[in-house]
Amino acid sequence: xxxxxxIFWFLSALAIVSALMVLISKNPVHSVLWLIMVFFAIxxxxxxxxxxxxxxxxxxxxxxxxxxxxxxxIMLMNLNNESEPQKNVWMRLxxxxxxxxxxxxxxxxxxxxxxxxxxxxxxxxxDIGLIGNxxxxxxxxxxxxxxxxxxxxxxxxxxxxxxxxxN
Amino acid sequence: xxxxPMLLDATExxxxxxxxxxxxxxxxxxxxxxxxxxxxxxxxxRKTSDKLESFTSGISTHGDARHPxxxxxxxxxxxxxxxxxxxxxxxxxxxxxKSLGWGGFEAVLLFVAFxxxxxxxxxxxxxxxxxx
Amino acid sequence: MNAIILSxxxxxxxxxxxxxxxxxxxxxxxxIFGLLILLASNLLNIYTPYSFNVDLHNMLRFDSFGxxxxxxxxxxxxxxxxLSGSDIVKVGNYPAEYFALIFFVLCGVTILxxxxxxxxxxxxxxxMSIPLYILTGSDxxxxxxxxxxxxxxxxxxxxxxxxxxxxxxxxxxxxxxxxEMIREKxxxxxxxxxxxxxxxxxxxSLAFKVSAxxxxxxxPDVYDGAPSVFTSFMATxxxxxxxxxxxxxxxxxxxxxxPSYAIILPVIIIATLLVGNITAVFQQSxxxxxxxxxxxxxxxxxxxxxxxxxxxxxxxxxxxxAYSIATIGIFGILIKMKDYTFDGYNGLAKKQPLVAxxxxxFLLSLAGIPLTAGFFAKYYMLASALKSNGSALWLVIVAxxxxxxxxxxxxRVIQAMYFKDGDAETTEIDGTFKFVLVVxxxxxxxxxxxxxxxxxxxxx
Numbered sequence: 001x002x003x004x005x006x007i008f009w010f011l012s013a014l015a016i017v018s019a020l021m022v023l024i025s026k027n028p029v030h031s032v033l034w035l036i037m038v039f040f041a042i043x044x045x046x047x048x049x050x051x052x053x054x055x056x057x058x059x060x061x062x063x064x065x066x067x068x069x070x071x072x073x074i075m076l077m078n079l080n081n082e083s084e085p086q087k088n089v090w091m092r093l094x095x096x097x098x099x100x101x102x103x104x105x106x107x108x109x110x111x112x113x114x115x116x117x118x119x120x121x122x123x124x125x126x127d128i129g130l131i132g133n134x135x136x137x138x139x140x141x142x143x144x145x146x147x148x149x150x151x152x153x154x155x156x157x158x159x160x161x162x163x164x165x166x167n
Numbered sequence: 168x169x170x171x172p173m174l175l176d177a178t179e180x181x182x183x184x185x186x187x188x189x190x191x192x193x194x195x196x197x198x199x200x201x202x203x204x205x206x207x208x209x210x211x212x213r214k215t216s217d218k219l220e221s222f223t224s225g226i227s228t229h230g231d232a233r234h235p236x237x238x239x240x241x242x243x244x245x246x247x248x249x250x251x252x253x254x255x256x257x258x259x260x261x262x263x264x265k266s267l268g269w270g271g272f273e274a275v276l277l278f279v280a281f282x283x284x285x286x287x288x289x290x291x292x293x294x295x296x297x298x299x
Numbered sequence: 300m301n302a303i304i305l306s307x308x309x310x311x312x313x314x315x316x317x318x319x320x321x322x323x324x325x326x327x328x329x330x331i332f333g334l335l336i337l338l339a340s341n342l343l344n345i346y347t348p349y350s351f352n353v354d355l356h357n358m359l360r361f362d363s364f365g366x367x368x369x370x371x372x373x374x375x376x377x378x379x380x381x382l383s384g385s386d387i388v389k390v391g392n393y394p395a396e397y398f399a400l401i402f403f404v405l406c407g408v409t410i411l412x413x414x415x416x417x418x419x420x421x422x423x424x425x426x427m428s429i430p431l432y433i434l435t436g437s438d439x440x441x442x443x444x445x446x447x448x449x450x451x452x453x454x455x456x457x458x459x460x461x462x463x464x465x466x467x468x469x470x471x472x473x474x475x476x477x478x479e480m481i482r483e484k485x486x487x488x489x490x491x492x493x494x495x496x497x498x499x500x501x502x503x504s505l506a507f508k509v510s511a512x513x514x515x516x517x518x519p520d521v522y523d524g525a526p527s528v529f530t531s532f533m534a535t536x537x538x539x540x541x542x543x544x545x546x547x548x549x550x551x552x553x554x555x556x557x558p559s560y561a562i563i564l565p566v567i568i569i570a571t572l573l574v575g576n577i578t579a580v581f582q583q584s585x586x587x588x589x590x591x592x593x594x595x596x597x598x599x600x601x602x603x604x605x606x607x608x609x610x611x612x613x614x615x616x617x618x619x620x621a622y623s624i625a626t627i628g629i630f631g632i633l634i635k636m637k638d639y640t641f642d643g644y645n646g647l648a649k650k651q652p653l654v655a656x657x658x659x660x661f662l663l664s665l666a667g668i669p670l671t672a673g674f675f676a677k678y679y680m681l682a683s684a685l686k687s688n689g690s691a692l693w694l695v696i697v698a699x700x701x702x703x704x705x706x707x708x709x710x711r712v713i714q715a716m717y718f719k720d721g722d723a724e725t726t727e728i729d730g731t732f733k734f735v736l737v738v739x740x741x742x743x744x745x746x747x748x749x750x751x752x753x754x755x756x757x758x759x
Contacts, residue, residue, distance in 0.1 A: 053258065061248070069245060112492050115472075115491040131258060131262050139267050142358075144355055145419060146256070151310070155426065158403075158430075161396065162433055165293075288314045
């Protein structure tokens with residue numbers, strides 16, 4: 001097993017375990033911290049795939065900014081242990097069964113997918129993730145979605161004012 | 168392996184370039200962990216119940232730290248995220264500044280214009296004024 | 300392209316309007332004027348070569364189907380704003396912002412009618428949904444509105460996540476975002492097994508957006524909790540735009556997606572019809588009844604996915620127009636009522652004969668009674684299913700049976716208005732409101748007598 005494979009398996013295990021901990025933790029703040037862990041593991045994967053810009057953006061925007069928002073929301077809602085609603089056992093069971101079904105289907109499909117069996121992701125090679133090539137793709141081929149996404153930002157700003165501003 | 172040329176040669180962008188950064192991270196984390204462990208091991212130990220309480224300048228604590236906070240913080244935070252994402256789009260443009268030419272400049276200008284409109288709107292609506 | 304660019308710019312104009320004026324009437328008039336400009340620009344795009352020339356890199360593709368739907372959506376919004384504009388400005392302290400958000404939703408709608416890349420599908424869905432989450436929660440002092448907004452946002456974000464997962468799988472299987480890649484293969488299974496899975500996930504997500512059973516659970520709560528004016532917008536323009544996006548992606552390939560899809564779609568159609576119609580029967584509030592009825596109507600619109608021929612494309616356009624116009628009218632009247640229960644309508648015919656008469660026309664159209672637009676809309680949908688596939692007869696029979704059930708709950712409102720004594724309390728109803736109601740009713744009857752009045756513009 002090469003060093004890269006060891007790193008890959010370590011990061012994958014870290015991502016999955018942290019993601020599970022997000023769900024399992026009783027304290028919502030701990031969930032957020034575990035989520036940050038997931039983002040770090042995913043960023044590690046991006047670096048393995050030679051998508052360095054994406055890795056850093058993932059850390060700055062998600063682990064940095066959006067997680068702070070998450071913390072704010074949790075503090076806004078004043079979640080104490082007492083205020084946590086009692087969940088119905090049957091609802092939990094139904095959720096577990098349906099989620100398990102989905103997991104089973106996804107896993108069996110991936111196992112059946114011959115085109116990806118026994119194939120390893122391209123590590124260290126490929127240069128589309130580099131910032132220069134990303135910029136060329138973004139400002140040439142994907143220019144229209146890029147410009148239109150500014151409408152999304154504008155509506156988010158209007159929304160922040162309409163919902164969040166005290167009056 | 169010959170490390171020195173790799174450390175100096177930054178023209179070729181591969182994940183291996185991150186090796187020095189990786190070493191640095193490992194060193195930083197290891198150093199901090201080592202110092203904490205060392206001070207816990209070497210330092211004197213005196214366990215009292217007062218020590219475990221949070222320090223509030225001598226006034227006894229009351230209540231809970233989980234108080235609902237003002238929406239203003241949240242508003243500023245969400246606006247920050249929006250402009251943060253905008254700035255991140257500048258990096259790929261800056262790297263390709265010359266090769267994209269005027270076409271790329273117009274594209275970025277349009278994008279920024281939309282954001283400036285939003286910024287003007289936010290200022291005029293007084294979303295960033297702290298006292299109200 | 301005209302409509303996409305202008306709707307975004309008009310949204311900006313409304314944002315500025317909020318900064319410079321507080322006058323609610325002026326704001327409404329600016330919005331109406333903006334919608335007229337938007338309509339004119341879209342018509343220019345269809346019938347003349349005057350349109351913005353943008354290098355699209357194959358991200359969008361403008362065809363007569365999408366552009367004609369744009370016209371329907373813009374006209375519906377125009378009628379909606381003229382009819383209910385004075386109620387929109389009353390919802391909260393941000394009248395101009397509501398219109399700005401409506402324009403942004405229209406931007407999303409116009410993207411969804413012309414996307415040619417899965418990336419644009421995602422952007423369109425987001426631009427359409429995010430302003431809606433805000434509009435749903437715009438009645439900030441009302442706890443139900445807040446709850447509806449949060450529910451809508453969480454469920455909507457989750458469904459968008461599922462869509463992204465589907466797009467990622469489809470991209471992984473084909474290496475391409477473009478819709479042509481789906482079209483040029485004879486069977487989607489040629490991409491390998493990941494592509495059908497990706498399409499299925501996108502299907503689930505879009506089914507959520509159009510509130511098809513079993514992904515409909517958010518609909519009653521959100522439609523009920525949102526301010527009534529915005530429920531009207533949500534249930535009409537946004538819902539039909541979801542169907543246009545659905546049809547653009549799926550109608551071509553539904554048949555050769557494999558046998559499992561041939562089972563999934565009829566099951567979803569029947570489940571949607573069943574849930575919508577049967578639950579609507581037991582409602583006490585007209586607003587909630589309309590939420591379930593919108594699920595039921597979605598069941599009929601899903602027939603456009605079942606087949607792909609001239610009748611179904613014409614049918615979905617006709618359905619979009621007929622359903623939007625009638626629902627806008629019904630909601631316009633509902634907003635004016637002080638009591639949203641069926642009993643609140645008691646004796647409306649005596650107090651407001653004209654309003655009651657037009658309301659009857661709208662309800663008859665939703666029920667699909669002949670001589671109204673709704674009849675032809677349903678007829679086209681069912682005929683297209685029969686035309687392409689004789690074995691669909693049982694599905695058509697089931698649909699007709701459920702249409703008969705729907706007559707029951709629509710007639711409950713008519714019965715309350717005409718045959719029950721009561722004092723139906725309304726807020727003030729002015730002349731413009733009545734005039735627009737009459738225009739809407741006339742449109743319904745005209746299309747109901749001769750649907751080619753509408754459809755000939757499609758083939759212009």
